[in-house]
Amino acid sequence: MAAGQRRWPWPPRNRRAKTGTWPWSEPGGRPSTPSSRSHARPVTLDASCSGWTGSMARVLLLVFGGLMFLLSLPGAAQEPVPRFRSGVDLVDVDVSVLDDNRLPVRGLTVDDFTILEDGEPRPIVAFSAVELPPRRRPDAEWMAVVAPDVASNDLQHEGRLVVILIDQSIRPEELPASVAIAEAVVDQLRPGDLAAVAYSTFGVPQNFTADRERLLHAIRQPLVGLPAGDGAGPALCPCGACSLETVANVAEALAPVRQRRKLLVFIGSSLAVHSAGPCSARLDAPRERALRAIDAANLTVYAYDPGGLPTLVASAGERRPAGRNRAMANLARVGNLRLLPDRTGGRFLSDTLRPADRLAEVFRESDAYYVLGFEPAHPDDGRFHRIEVRVARRGVRLQARRGYFGRAARVADAxxxxxxxxxxxxxxxxxxxxxxxxxxxxxxxxxxxxxxxxxxxxxxxxxxxxxxxxxxxxxxxxxxxxxxxxxxxxxxxxxxxxxxxxxxxxxxxxxxxxxxxxxxxxxxxxxxxxxxxxxxxxxxxxxxxxxxxxxxxPDYRGTDVALSGVLLGAAPNGAVAPADPLAGLASLVPTTRRAFARGEDVDAFVRIYQGLTRSLTAGYVVAEIVDAADTVVYRSETRLEPPQFGASRAVDFRMKLPLDELPAGEYLLGIEARHGNASARRHVRFSVR
The missing domain is CATH 2.60.40.10 (Immunoglobulins)
Known part of the structure; x- marks a missing residue:
């Protein structure tokens, strides 16, 4: 490594993620599904659905219900090809066209497509060819793993929505492979992609975001927050029906999302779509609901078996030969896992040795796609209408939604x-x-x-x-x-x-x-x-x-060393209300600006705390600025003595960003406090123009 360069000084737990991070939220619209309701509580990605146990049966309905709010569309950009227009009541159909090698077919026009609603042709009045940006590895690792500390509601409209569904069917010996598969999904996210982590039974999920650290935390610690005395045993999901219920909830929620490709990566060793014996009747209703919802959402399902490569007898993870009954059960299990991918144009995957390679192929399939819009014949009848999309190309695979629901009356909760x-x-x-x-x-x-x-x-x-x-x-x-x-x-x-x-x-x-x-x-x-x-x-x-x-x-009282968040303040202060908003807490007026001109007067502020767990100790605070080439361009180290903390057990650290010495570009400010064997750190991304 060249002199002056170093690795990111505060590595995350997993340093395999190599792509950038982007704000997670996206503009919203209004629901267009039958009997849709607003929620008395805001929609968040809550704990997972058991399908059969009281309030847990409603969790993912609450979780994904907010996705029923349609995403805004950009205005017309090219003539004479019709584009999406705001204010026009259209049914959107995102279409993926793949060749024999499962690579996107580019260069199609509106004249290459035909749409039928309930068997009758409908004119295509809007068309968009979407080309997503490629996955690039930045020169500096921090640019791939450190998310911005500010969020915006100004987001692009195109990209992928990826739901990582970690199923209750995963056996204990399959957990390491399951985590590796889920991590590989996160590693494949591109600019503009958003991902969420969900569980079919207990597990602490993560709402849609592009913040890899938060996604990985939800994947690696699935039972954080699990109520004491609760378990994730089979009793919570009789016959495996909760898995189908969760798939249905996801698909129903994603159905109205516009101009995005929607992927569900199901990680599990079984998906009970069909079953013999007493479970057969119990699966009928959730299976039909899931299939209908998937058809309406154009949700592409990829099933990943963490048990490894399947054989005619037992899974690759098994250590002993299987009898005839066990072998037949395994064949049925694999057949069930293949059903949803085969129906939606996805894949069944079982390569646990190279999940990154397999998932790279999955993401390449949606690098380019098309969005078609047509005016529905029956927009307000609340019924399901079949959609068929045809393309004037031979030898291609086509993935498109198979139907839509007309709007129904909306009932608002208090x-x-x-x-x-x-x-x-x-x-x-x-x-x-x-x-x-x-x-x-x-x-x-x-x-x-x-x-x-x-x-x-x-x-x-x-x-x-x-x-x-x-x-x-x-x-x-x-x-x-x-x-x-x-x-x-x-x-x-x-x-x-x-x-x-x-x-x-x-x-x-x-x-x-x-x-x-x-x-x-x-x-x-x-x-x-x-x-x-x-x-x-x-x-x-x-x-x-x-x-x-x-x-x-943080738990400031119960932690040896903790930091406040980092505040940035620019002089002169901008228009801020109320006046002196952080009186008694911080000695500067904060701003959310993270882009500055050379020579601006900008301060960074953080407060360092020593908790009540031990006596005050001496330490020091280190501040570093790293550029986009992973080079340390600024470093300071300040000694901290116990008397400086005083009765409040806190001391302020304030520094000026050396903007007059930094060329235009992206930077990472890191502040770390170390006292004995305890430390705490914060980081902030900023840019100089």
Whole structure:
């Protein structure tokens, strides 16, 4: 390694991920499925579905229900080919066309396709050929594994939605292979892709995100948060029906998602689609529901058997020969695993030695696809209508949805406890996807109260006027009133803490002709992991928007060494409301900006805490900045003595970013505190232009 270069100083648990990370959330719309309902709780990716045990049977219905909110579509871009237009009530059909080698067929036009609804041709009024970016390995490892600490609701519309479903059928000896397969899926994510982790029985899932660290955490620690005394035994899933219920829930939720390819990677040693004996009747209803939902969603299913390569007798993982009955059962098991992939154009996979190679082939199949739109003949009857797509090419495989549901009357539930008083604000945080009517960027920063008496999360949200809401400059610059709701939600969508403010803001000019202001909210939260959702109603613009992010609150009292989140502040301060938003917690005015010009005056702030677990000890804090070539371009080391912590057991660390010395590019700031054998670290990505 060249002088001045080094590996990323704070490696994650798995350093195999080599692709970039991107904000996870996506714009949302409205449901279009029969008898769809809004949820009294916001939709989150909660614990998994058992299918048969009380409230657990409804979990994934709650989890994926928010995906029923349609994604926004871009406007027309080329003539004379029709493109997707906002405001037009269309049924979207994403179509993958593969050759004999299962590689995408490119270069097709709208004239190559025919759509039939219930056997009758329908005119194609919108068409888009989608080419997804290739997977590239960045020069610096941190660019692949460190997600931005800010989230935005400004996201691209195209890409993949990947659900990693870890099934209850996995046997203990298959767990290492299952984890390796799931990790390989995460490693294949490309720019714009979003993934989620779900379980068919107990397991702590992860909502849709591009943050690899969060996805890997959900994969490697599936039982974190499992209630004491609960287990994941067969009694929770009689006849394996819960697996079909989970597949159905996923497919029903993904059906209305527009312009994205949807992949379900089922990891399990069995999927009880057909069975003999008493289980046969019990599987009929969930099987038919799952098949119908998959047809409507155009969900491509890939089944990965962690037991290894199948044989005519036993799985490769078996250590003894199988008798005739066991061999026949194994053949039936493999046949069941193949059914959904064969129906949807996916694959059955069993190579546990090279899962990365097999999954690279899977992702290549969706590198290019087409999106067709037609006006439905019966848009509001609430019934299922068959769709058939034909392509004027011989010798190709075609993957497309097989039907759609007409809209039915929508029944709204009352807002949940802790919801904002404004129904308009509640609607913007009640779905899985944030609303992007106005451009928002958010950061969530945990801090401890004085004397470690509690913890507070600061939610900082930047609002950009004039980016997607064009209007007169005078309107964009006009001071006005905004309503802000910030809530912390658990994985069941329950509001654990919330705050609502009415603030007066004075936007200031920003890059690109926009006018910006920032609003800060504070929430008292105990240690734990939360999803923070913020909704902003700009009364002047008459628009609302929402943005979601995650925050991990440390146990400041019970941890030897802990850090607050990293705050960045730029001088002069921008338009921030309320004034001095972090009084008593931090000595700077925060911003969510992460792109700066050379020579700007920008400070980084972090507070270092020593908990009540031991006496105060001496230590030091190290700050490093690494560039896109993995080269350390700045390093400082500061000694910390016990008297500096005082009675509050905390000390502030503040530094200026050396922006006048950094060329344009991407950078990683890392701050690590070390006291004896205990340490804590934080990192922030930023760029210089």
């Amino acid at each position: 807002p949940a406890s802790g919801a904002p008083t404004s129904p308009r604000l509640w609607e913007t945080v009640a779905s899985l996807w944030p609303v992007s009517d106005i451009r928002l960027t958010a950061a969530a920063v945990p801090l401890a109260r004085p004397d470690l008496s509690g913890s507070v999360v600061a939610s900082i949200v930047r609002v950009a006027r004039g980016v997607d809401a064009p209007g007169a400059i005078d309107d964009m610059a006009q001071p006005g009133e905004v309503r802000v709701f910030t809530g912390a939600f658990n994985r069941e969508g329950r509001v654990l803490a919330s705050t609502e403010q009415v603030l007066r803001v004075e936007p200031q000019p920003a890059a690109g002709g926009a006018f910006e202001y920032e609003v800060v909210s504070r929430l008292d939260l105990p240690p734990g992991r939360y999803e923070l959702r913020t909704a902003v109603e700009d009364v002047t613009l008459g628009r609302t928007g929402s943005v979601y992010t995650y925050v991990d609150v």
